[in-house]
Amino acid sequence: MRVFPSKPLILLVVTVMISLHAYAAEASDPDPIQDFCIPNPKFGFIRTEHLTILPCKNSSEATTDDFVFSGVKSPGNFTETGFATIPVSPSVFPGLNTLGMSFVRADLKSGAINPPHFHPRATEIAYVVKGSVYSGFVDSGNRLFARVIEEGEVMVFPKGLVHFQMNVGDESATIFCSLNSQNPGLQKIPSAIFGSGINEELLEKAFGMSHKQIGTMRRRFDPKKV
Structure with missing residues (x-):
């Protein structure tokens, strides 16, 4: 006698599969649904919970220049470091x-x-x-x-x-x-730790640093403290 899964069990499995698929989709950029999408500056952009959507202009308006970038021929502006x-x-x-x-x-x-x-x-x-x-x-x-x-x-x-x-x-x-x-x-470790406003006592205990040392690091990595 063949035993078939109950409907509640089938529903549970389907729900889990859909949830895993949704999680995987959120973990990376979505696949394109057209050859290309050149942003239309007239419409700006739309922010969602997970990404920023740039509305496309009509594909017939795209030009070769949209797919060529010349801005990396020379170095950018050097910092003091x-x-x-x-x-x-x-x-x-x-x-x-x-x-x-x-x-x-x-x-x-x-x-x-x-x-x-x-x-x-x-x-x-x-x-x-x-x-x-x-x-x-x-x-x-x-x-x-x-x-x-x-x-x-x-x-x-x-x-x-x-x-x-x-x-x-x-x-x-x-x-x-x-x-x-x-x-x-992009998250820079020094700035994330000393420039984000984390409780000073916690930082002192975490790194074994003095109040003065923490203050020095905060002034260095927190723009609001400069």
């Missing part, structure tokens, strides 16, 4: 919209660093165009994966993991980074 970035997203490169990707040009003067940070919504691939860069990430088990990568080499940083870079050469280094989200997000 010798680090410069040019982030490229659909807001400056319309052809990227809905394609689930973005990229960055980063330049580091000798000794400069890209401090520990992570992207909550994207995996990153970094290609060294010029120079020697100490590069790495830390996994959820606190294991460090790091080495010096040279011109022509590539390193991948898994989604959501803390990673960093430092120019260990005598000349400036240039890196091109590609991310698999058009809105990867």
Whole structure:
């Protein structure tokens, strides 16, 4: 005699499958439903809970220029620490919209660093165009994966993991980074800890630092304290 699952059990299984599918969909950029979507500046953008929607203009109005970007030919503006970035997203490169990707040009003067940070919504691939860069990430088990990568080499940083870079050469280094989200997000660890307003007593206990030391770090990483 064959036993068939009860209707409540079937309904439960279907509900769980739908929930898992929805969770997976929210965890990454949605797949495009057309060849491309060039944002229409007339309509601005629409914010939802999980993403920003840029309404498309008619595909017949798209031009080759929408799919070419020339803004990474030269370095961006260097900070006092010798680090410069040019982030490229659909807001400056319309052809990227809905394609689930973005990229960055980063330049580091000798000794400069890209401090520990992570992207909550994207995996990153970094290609060294010029120079020697100490590069790495830390996994959820606190294991460090790091080495010096040279011109022509590539390193991948898994989604959501803390990673960093430092120019260990005598000349400036240039890196091109590609991310698999058009809105990867960026959270710099020092700023998140000392520049976000976390209770001072908690920070003192967490890091074994004095009130004076915490104050110094807060003035350095919290723009409101400068």
